[in-house]
Amino acid sequence: MIRILLVEPMNLLRGALTATLSLEEDFEVVADLGTLDQALDMARAVPPDVAVVNVALLAGDGLTTIARLGAEQPDCATLVLAGPDESGLLNRALDLRIDGVVGTQAAPCELVRGIRRLVRGERVIDASLAVAMVTAPRSPLSPRELNVLSVAASGVPSTEVAAELHLSTGTVRNYMSAILRKTGARNRLEAVRLAEGAGWFQ
Amino acid sequence: MIRILLVEPMNLLRGALTATLSLEEDFEVVADLGTLDQALDMARAVPPDVAVVNVALLAGDGLTTIARLGAEQPDCATLVLAGPDESGLLNRALDLRIDGVVGTQAAPCELVRGIRRLVRGERVIDASLAVAMVTAPRSPLSPRELNVLSVAASGVPSTEVAAELHLSTGTVRNYMSAILRKTGARNRLEAVRLAEGAGWFQ
Incomplete structure (x- = not known):
């Protein structure tokens, strides 16, 4: 079984993704959370194979939490869900140990495929988001x-x-x-x- | 069978909702679209009982399309999906023949329940969104x-x-x-x- 920790603030998306991912026979969503507050505790209780986290949650303390998750759960791969306009946060997230990025414009089957690839130890980066990140103008400001x-x-x-x-x-x-x-x-x-x-x- | 036309621009949400709604034995998602462009054509081909439409698509020409859908398909109820910050659009949408509003912070089971109530001829308005709409300051501008x-x-x-x-x-x-x-x-x-x-x- 592939155990998944899902952290997504939009309830409708989180609920629908939980139901959809659970349709895969070898997937189990062991916890679904709206914020990162209890993510570390949940991961300690039931160590996940993959943490799927919305990139919007990585603002502020979120990056620290994800870094700690990576340190505490070295066998857990981290996959970030990101919208088309979030390349700034995504750039910062990739400085951490993020193993995968799937865009919110992907179909659910692409997320399923991404999770499987992560578990096999591959890295997964959404091509259209990568293009947006590379082409986004860098800040000239201090x-x-x-x-x-x-x-x-x-x-x-x-x-x-x-x-x-x-x-x-x-x-x-x-x-x-x-x-x-x-x-x-x-x-x-x-x-x-x-x-x-x-x-x-x- | 309750036939559903789903129009949602975020592919991941649309795909996951289609899968989730299809788990209900008496629900059939007859079409899922990312924009309203072909919604009228699809509704003519397979008349839906409920059209579920993201409120963001009602900007610009979207309201006209929804008004035409209502005129062409008098038996089709319209349910709008709206985020917490979209009360402006929602207020305009409610001037039309919109039968229901479900927030993106609702759980999928609440959307399922809302669709069933709409089919029974009831009106469905998400309570937290209604509060936001009523309390949003009205524009003093021409x-x-x-x-x-x-x-x-x-x-x-x-x-x-x-x-x-x-x-x-x-x-x-x-x-x-x-x-x-x-x-x-x-x-x-x-x-x-x-x-x-x-x-x-x-």
Whole structure:
């Protein structure tokens, strides 16, 4: 039996995938979770052969959890599900020990095939997502500039960006000038759109 | 048999739902499509009892297609699948003859139950989505103002917004002033965020 741990936040997709994967005679979904919070505990209780995790959950602490899962469960392969606009997160996920990527535009049979290949020790990378990742423009911004832009992205004025980041308003304005110069954007909104489109905030 | 036409753009979800719904002995997914383009043709070929359609497809021409489906197939109930952030589109969809709404945070068994209720002639509205729709702030903007803001949302300067909408730059600036005044936003980016968050662009 191939034991699968499925972590997907959209209940409808998670439920339908659990039912679909369970149709395979040698597949067993040993746990399905909406967040990574209890993934380590579940994996300790019933060690899975494959963890299937939505890439959206790898923002913030998610990458740490996946790294720990890899360290604790060296026999468990990790497969990430990713949408077409998530190449930023995906690039960061691939720096970790991720064994496979399947796109949400794949058919369920492709996910089934990917899981089987992973269990055989192969690596699985969705071709259309790979193209998107390779062609996505890399960020020219420093981590600090990206941070300033991500706070400004909510639409708050520079004074509030400054307050939130414990900077002076003048410093925030200097960062914004550098951001516009480096990205070639003509205004703050255009810079935000560029960063969102390229996945730099993820 | 309950014949289902499923129209969902995410291949993985569509495939998994088709497999899951087909597990019900009295359900038959007579067609599954990624767009509404061929939905009318498919419905004419094999009249469905229920059309399950992702709300994202109702933007633009989608509402017209659904209205025509309702007119051509009076015995076919329409059920919309919607995510938690799509109350704007959902509000517009409900002005049409939509018989049911199920959220993407529902479990597959809730979708199954919703389809059965629709076939019995009941109306099905996801409670958590209804709350989001009722509490979402209504747009204070005129259609023209909303149009100006939606073009500006890409980050292009007023001169380009003016060129695209065949207006003078001064007129666009006047619209932007009215937009900031009516929404209470402190700048263009904040106005765009407000409109996106409330679903006014959908």
